[in-house]
Amino acid sequence: MIRVENLQKAFGDQRVLQGVTLEVQTGEIMIVIGRSGGGKSVFLRHLLGLLRPDAGRIWVDEVDITELRGRALDRVRERYGVVFQGGALFDSMTVFDNIAFPLREKKRSLGPSEIRDRTEEKLAQVGLSGAGHKFPDEVSGGMRKRAAIARALVTEPEIVFFDEPTTGLDPVLVNAIHHLIVDLHRKFRFTAVMVSHEIPEIFEIAQRVAMLHDGVIVEVGEPKVIQESANPVIQQFIRGQIEGPIRAT
Ligand SMILES: Nc1ncnc2c1ncn2[C@@H]1O[C@H](COP(=O)(O)OP(=O)(O)OP(=O)(O)O)[C@@H](O)[C@H]1O
Numbered sequence: 001m002i003r004v005e006n007l008q009k010a011f012g013d014q015r016v017l018q019g020v021t022l023e024v025q026t027g028e029i030m031i032v033i034g035r036s037g038g039g040k041s042v043f044l045r046h047l048l049g050l051l052r053p054d055a056g057r058i059w060v061d062e063v064d065i066t067e068l069r070g071r072a073l074d075r076v077r078e079r080y081g082v083v084f085q086g087g088a089l090f091d092s093m094t095v096f097d098n099i100a101f102p103l104r105e106k107k108r109s110l111g112p113s114e115i116r117d118r119t120e121e122k123l124a125q126v127g128l129s130g131a132g133h134k135f136p137d138e139v140s141g142g143m144r145k146r147a148a149i150a151r152a153l154v155t156e157p158e159i160v161f162f163d164e165p166t167t168g169l170d171p172v173l174v175n176a177i178h179h180l181i182v183d184l185h186r187k188f189r190f191t192a193v194m195v196s197h198e199i200p201e202i203f204e205i206a207q208r209v210a211m212l213h214d215g216v217i218v219e220v221g222e223p224k225v226i227q228e229s230a231n232p233v234i235q236q237f238i239r240g241q242i243e244g245p246i247r248a249t
């Protein structure tokens with residue numbers, strides 16, 4: 001479904017992506033791991049069409065999105081749902097309006113009652129029934145994350161991107177959010193590309209895991225294969241003993 005070939009991106013003389021090649025199959029949860037500042041978010045921003053590569057190609061089905069502009073790119077993005085790092089909600093809108101927002105933007109044929117029903121349904125699916133009238137700063141961090149996930153899924157997208165949907169949450173909430181994602185994935189069968197640091201939990205929820213290191217995917221495979229990898233970079237990452245300085249992001 002998504003095929004990335006030799007993706008390269010530098011900012012000034014900092015070469016962040018140095019030839020990323022990766023295929024994501026329809027319906028799988030692919031989790032990208034790698035150290036902080038390693039380029040995971042930059043990689044996702046290319047898949048979203050928010051950054052242009054210096055070189056390389058990204059096919060979504062048979063369309064090379066690196067060639068697309070304007071309306072044509074919008075049409076591909078309409079198939080996407082996105083949970084940004086930090087789960088940013090619009091502070092000036094209620095939780096309900098945050099979740100309804102993509103429907104109002106992307107599904108213009110829907111009437112108000114349909115928008116209400118679908119929004120209420122998604123609120124319920126993430127356990128936020130009754131919290132729709134609150135503003136983001138009136139709910140907990142975990143509730144904000146769940147609202148961000150509901151917003152990403154409300155249009156029932158084919159492809160969902162999650163950039164660290166659980167960072168900063170306590171272990172109980174990490175678990176709850178992961179369960180929620182797996183549960184929703186079972187129901188809706190979207191294709192997911194997720195960036196996460198949560199070791200070892202990600203090995204429970206991914207179909208495949210890809211390790212981004214020094215600007216390339218050094219290994220990709222089923223969780224068990226990655227966990228048992230002989231690659232010291234992967235073993236160090238898993239043990240939380242990542243070498244080298246952590247650059248500021
Ligand atoms: N628009 C930009 N302009 C210049 N440099 C950037 C830009 N976006 C990202 N970078 C740099 O690219 C590098 C990779 O950043 P990125 O946000 O992708 O890291 P990451 O792997 O997502 O890290 P984290 O796990 O901390 O979120 C960092 O050094 C960052 O400062």
Ligand SMILES: [Mg+2]
Nearest residue numbers: 040041085163
């Ligand atoms: Mg990031």
